[in-house]
Amino acid sequence: MNQNAVMDKDAPYVTEDGRQIGGVMMDLRNITLRFGGVEAIKAISFDIREGEIRAIIGPNGAGKSSMLNVISGFYKPQEGEVYFRGQKRPPMKPFQVARQGVARTFQNIALFEGMSVLDNIMTGRMGHIKSNMLAQAIWAGKAQREENENREAVERIIDFLEIQAIRKTPVGRLPYGLKKRVELARALAAEPDLLLLDEPMAGMNVEEKEDMSRFILDVNDEFGTTIALIEHDMGVVMDLSDRVVVMDYGRKIGDGTPDEVRNNQEVIDAYLGVAHD
């Protein structure tokens, strides 16, 4: 049944604001994830399409971050399959998934505090370095050329995210909102096709949230990056995303456009609570 629903809406289309949404990029089928006796994700299926902004929402403990970790290859689901670009994905290490073009940010910022913003973002280019360690150590021809190319790519991202003024600042000295932006920059440096954002706006004030929303939209628009994000702020989710998956206690209770999800009784119950007699 689910399969049919997807098939019906499978054709590429153009959104109201003129963005091109393509076919299915990542298809998650019947994913079940258990930690011992706890079922964190219960037979969930949904897909992510080329060029869209896909949100995963749900109350605390719903299994959202676990879902993201399944996508990034950090968790191996006990049941179910992940299809990426039409190919069934064998069990992979996260770095292998990253090589396929998937990058992510973390809920609790995971940057190198003692390193400068520039160096932190440079680490995002790891996957693009081909020269061997020896060549890099002695700064030989290819390594040098490569570093220049990588630096240029990083500078474009610095320019894009408007963080020129903190280029040389150690990350540890930055305020929280900027750290979040640096993390986004590092993920972008990998030039991902699919970008996973785990609560990109948690703990931000209204102005920082607006900035971050603008950057997410710009990334999607300028680079054509597909984005999957987890977010608590419902206003942000509804404004940003093309389609929303709603999870509750490891189950999928809603899936559709923001409007559809907003009017889904089960979703409303999960968020507002229902009286149990």
Next chain:
Amino acid sequence: MTDQNQQETLVSVPHLLARNAKRYGNKAAYREKEFGIWQSWTWAETADEVEALALGLLDLGVSVGDHVAVIGRNRPALYWSMVAVQSVGAVPVPLYQDAVVEEMTYVLENCGARFAIAGDQEQVDKIIEAQETVHGIDHVIYYDTRGMRKYDHSEITSFADIQNEGRAAKARLSKELNARRDALTYDHTCVMLYTSGTTGRPKGVVLSNRNVIETSKNSSEFDHLSAGEETLAYLPMAWVGDFIFSIGQAYWSAFCVNCPESAETMNADLREIGPTYFFAPPAIFEGHLTQVMIRMEDASRFKRWMFAYFMEHAKEVGPKLLDGKTVGFKDRLLHSIGKYLVYGPLKNRLGMSRVRVGYTAGEAIGPELFDFYRSLGINLKQLYGQTEATVFITQQPDGEVRSDTVGVPSPGVELKIAENGEVFYRSPGTFVEYFRNPESTASTKDPEGWVATGDAGFIEETSGHLRIIDRIKDVSKMADGSLFAPKYIENKLKFYPNILEAVVFGASRDRCTAFINIDLTAVGNWAERNNIAYSSYQELSQHPQVLDTVLAHVNAVNDSVSQDDMLAACQIHRFLVLHKELDADDGEMTRTRKVRRAVIAEKYQDLIDALYDGSDTIYTETEVTYEDGRKGKIKATLDIRDATVIAKAQVAA
């Protein structure tokens, strides 16, 4: 003789560009930091870029005499745009980039712009919004392509595309371009600049090639500017000063204009470039000093002592050395040590190690602030000018710099002081007219070419320097007939790092009172060090200890003012600390950060009344405009404090 000939052909900025491309072809004309690297363009490359754009503009249908708005932050491409517009015989009209849509709408409407060149998406959006009421704009050109992909491109084109079209059409259009460029004369309009307007609506000041080129030539010679100078272009492009420094003088002297990476990186970029010719309004110098003072307060005890000791010494010796006066051996030696330990590193930190000529203008600068920079050995001078004069009215020659004067008349400028004390001038830079506003033109400029400055001042007999007291409309009498010069007092208050802005009232009153704005950076730092918790600007501003600190500053100012026979009556009796920063977005200041007294007096009438009726606190609600244009209200209860006023010393008559 050759100079004479040259003079006759160099009648416009495009002509100067052609000369520079020929004579200084391989010398850097522009630099801009982008992607972390200083990108540079030589004069030859600049001429090429400008030509490509000019051809593109011809292709687009720009006619002789059209007005073309230019909006964005300081970037080489936008400077080229202005020169390209001039090359095709049209008139560039730079606009303030932080102007809100209504302000922009007014100017676009008023000048009847047919084309607009915008720096980025933000500016394009504003123009598109303005087009709801302004219908004259045929085409918009944008430089930064970011975010522009989805726009309807039928009436919008990127800068690069226009240049490409221009290059492609070179064979077809270069004859026309040359003809238009050759047709330019001294009497053609060079640029139209809108005055920031401390009073009423902005007016378009029309400056001819004669105004700009003569002024640039005179002022470049005055300070011996050469092709080797480096400047940092960071002040609004719509401001006459930037036009003269970054285009007029830069093209006349063929020096290099450097554009910062972004507004936030300005200080770092300043340090990397190390300009030799630097220009800033007092607010920038004030900001730098505040930064230094905050950092010093966090420094170790020994460093603090060293700083205090050598700065004290520099205050005595530094200015004398700058003016070439004789200084004793011991002082000289101590100064050299200080240079190594304090002045040198500090100048480097400020990005002013190489400054040969520095100017401050736009507002009177506090004497203490001015002396601070002079004592470091920075050749900071004052000039006095306005848009209508193509900047220069008076300026200080090297070796004759004082904080209380604005210098001698610039080359070619005549001065006269009217009966009521108002300063009038006549010069080669005197503007042509206010655009489409003959009444204002007539009331400002008389048939003989004398222009009223609106400032009250006098010429010092001993030195021939001009001294400005205040705006003529602000200088007035208090109820008892004594002189009231608010700006003088405000500048004294603003010297304290904790005080960002002050507004003094007292015209036709029996005593003076003041509004104070605290400086959030300085006071916030102090609060942090003293473990004082606050959640908002408003809360911090009303903290009893903050009020005590401000009270101490006000008392100190009163003490110093009481020494001045003329202004002793201007001592501040009562004051309050405002709950919000005065802001251009709320109309309380101009875009160049000058206080708009009338607006403030009207908006905060309740607070002024409270200052005079003796109440201790006052509840108020104020409308504020957020950066995105939304409006909101802030409510506050403000404390009013009494300051100590020192009675006029009884002088036996």
